[in-house]
Amino acid sequence: xxxxxNVMLGSPLHAFGLPARVAAPTPRNRVVVSELGNLGYLVxxxxxxxxAFMQAVAGVLGQALPTQPMTVLSTTAGVVLWVSPDEWLxxxxxxxxxxxxxxxxxxxxxLFAQVVDNSGGLTALRVxxxxxxxxxxxxxxxxxxxxxxxxxxxxVASKTGFTVVRTDEAGVVLVFRRSFxxxxxxxxxxxxxxxxxxxxxxQQCADPVFTPLFEIV
Numbered sequence: 744x745x746x747x748x749n750v751m752l753g754s755p756l757h758a759f760g761l762p763a764r765v766a767a768p769t770p771r772n773r774v775v776v777s778e779l780g781n782l783g784y785l786v787x788x789x790x791x792x793x794x795a796f797m798q799a800v801a802g803v804l805g806q807a808l809p810t811q812p813m814t815v816l817s818t819t820a821g822v823v824l825w826v827s828p829d830e831w832l833x834x835x836x837x838x839x840x841x842x843x844x845x846x847x848x849x850x851x852x853x854l855f856a857q858v859v860d861n862s863g864g865l866t867a868l869r870v871x872x873x874x875x876x877x878x879x880x881x882x883x884x885x886x887x888x889x890x891x892x893x894x895x896x897x898x899v900a901s902k903t904g905f906t907v908v909r910t911d912e913a914g915v916v917l918v919f920r921r922s923f924x925x926x927x928x929x930x931x932x933x934x935x936x937x938x939x940x941x942x943x944x945x946q947q948c949a950d951p952v953f954t955p956l957f958e959i960v
Contacts, residue, residue, distance in 0.1 A: 754780050755866055755924035759932075764942045772941035773874035776931070777948040779867040779916065782956055783821070783840030785833040785847065789856035799850040803843065804833070813894040815908055815952065822952055824895045824906060824918070832906070834918070836956050837862070866921050868931070869950045871914025874938045879907070879915070881934050887915075903927050910952040 754761070761778055768775050789796040791810045801807040804820045808831050816823040820843055821835030835843055840862055847858040870878065879887045885898040887907065895908040903926050905919035919927050932940060945957040 752781060752863060752921075754778060755921040756928050758925065759928060761942055762944070765944050765947075766941055767947075768872070768941040768943060771939050773872050773938035774870065774878050774935045775872040775875075775914075775941045775943055776935075777869040777943045777945050777950075779869055779945055779948070779950075779953055779957055781837045781958070782862070782867060782953075783833075783835040783837050783843070784861045784865045784918075785835065785840065785844060786859045786861050787831040787833060787847070787856070788829055788858075789851070789854070790829055793855065796851070796854050796856045799854060799856075800847065803846045803850055813890075813896055815893050815895050815910070817952060821956060822908075824908065826897070826906075832861075832918070834867075834953070834956060836958055838958060864921055865918055866924055867916055867918045867953065868927075869914055869916050869945075869948050869953065870931075871949070872938070872941070875914055878931075878935050878938055882930065890915075900927070901930055903930065908952070910950050914950065916950060916953050 756778055797807055804818045806818045808823060809816045809825050812825060814825040821833050824832040826832055844860050851858055876887055883898050883900040890896055890909045892909050892911055895906055897906045903923045905917045908916040910916055945954060948954050
């Protein structure tokens with residue numbers, strides 16, 4: 744039977760022709776960007792002090808949800824981002840989304856908790872390069888230098904917002920709404936002009952946390 748949830752979504756940045764603009768970065772390129780498309784995004788809601796909820800989720804993910812604010816946790820199921828005291832975002836392989844959704848829905852069905860598939864609403868970009876921090880400073884007011892590796896934070900940039908994930912010293916991943924993808928890309932590309940933006944493919948991307956989740960289709 745046809746399941747529309749299994750259809751791979753097209754890139755929300757398709758109008759910008761990013762695949763045709765992929766190139767190998769040179770020393771002149773001070774900012775490098777890669778689109779990490781077609782990942783799975785599951786929103787988890789529950790109380791961190793609810794032992795039954797925490798144990799149920801840990802049984803599916805293999806590890807307990809992080810309770811320390813701004814934590815980024817890598818599990819066998821995917822990457823968990825702490826969003827608020829009662830909300831987490833699980834970023835996973837697209838092919839694993841359905842089984843994770845089913846497993847979490849089943850184990851949480853009798854609990855005061857919720858899991859929602861938001862894979863059709865979010866997308867991500869990896870931003871790196873020697874001057875990626877200078878670019879981020881110009882995008883918004885957040886003190887990006889204070890964000891340690893392994894931490895994430897939600898912030899604003901002009902008229903849009905995103906979650907910035909500090910995956911290593913070399914770069915960050917921005918997770919944002921697909922509905923704001925056009926605006927976000929135009930803002931990023933315009934701001935990055937002085938840094939000679941270079942677009943690379945996910946296969947070229949060296950992000951240690953998110954790149955392993957990307958699948959070639």
